[in-house]
Structure formats: structure tokens, C-alpha cells
Amino acid sequence: MAAMSSKETTFIRPLKIIALTLAIILIINLSYKLFLKRYLKSTIIWCLGVANTDRNDIMWWQTSPLLERWIWQLVDNYETKYE
Structure with missing residues (x-):
């Protein structure tokens, strides 16, 4: 595999950060949709009760x-x- 030039490295690093950020947002969104949305109301009622x-x-x-x-x-x- 050929070594990347500094120009390619400076271009790829922000893309990796953006991809990681989007992956984290996706995981948070999916966990909200699958778990929290169903159980949030009952958890709030239990905690306040x-x-x-x-x-x-x-x-x-x-x-x-x-x-x-x-x-x-x-x-x-x-x-x-x-x-």
C-alpha cells in the first residue's frame, strides 16, 4: 500500500472525524427510537412517584x-x- 502524502492526510482526517460524529449521532438516535421513546414515559412516572x-x-x-x-x-x- 502506498504511503499517503500530507495533502491526502489533511483531506482525510476531517472526513474521519465527520464519519465518527455521524456514527455517534446515529447510535444515539437509534437508541432513542428503540428504547427511550417506549420506556421514557413509564420511567418518568416511576421516578416521580x-x-x-x-x-x-x-x-x-x-x-x-x-x-x-x-x-x-x-x-x-x-x-x-x-x-
Whole structure:
């Protein structure tokens, strides 16, 4: 196999980086389509439904007003987009 010149190397290196980036994006997209899209809603419901350890019917995310407001905004955004 013939050695590549420096001109060919500088041309091929960006193409390799672009191909690697596209492969990573493809893997992320496929994993989202196959796994996360099916199980994301049930996982969110499960995570938000875990009760606080004090057994006072307050969820773990409701102990902080800032976090509670943020969670409710996420839930509202999710419901308006997907339902």
C-alpha cells in the first residue's frame, strides 16, 4: 500500500472525524427510537412517584420549591407535546 502524502492526510482526517460524529449521532438516535421513546414515559412516572422517606405523602422532588416548580414545568411541557 502506498504511503499517503500530507495533502491526502489533511483531506482525510476531517472526513474521519465527520464519519465518527455521524456514527455517534446515529447510535444515539437509534437508541432513542428503540428504547427511550417506549420506556421514557413509564420511567418518568416511576421516578416521580417514589415517595419521600419521611412517609408524609410528599414526593422526594416536592421538598424543594425550585425543584418542584421545574418538575411541574417538565410535566406540563411533556403533556402538551405528546398528548
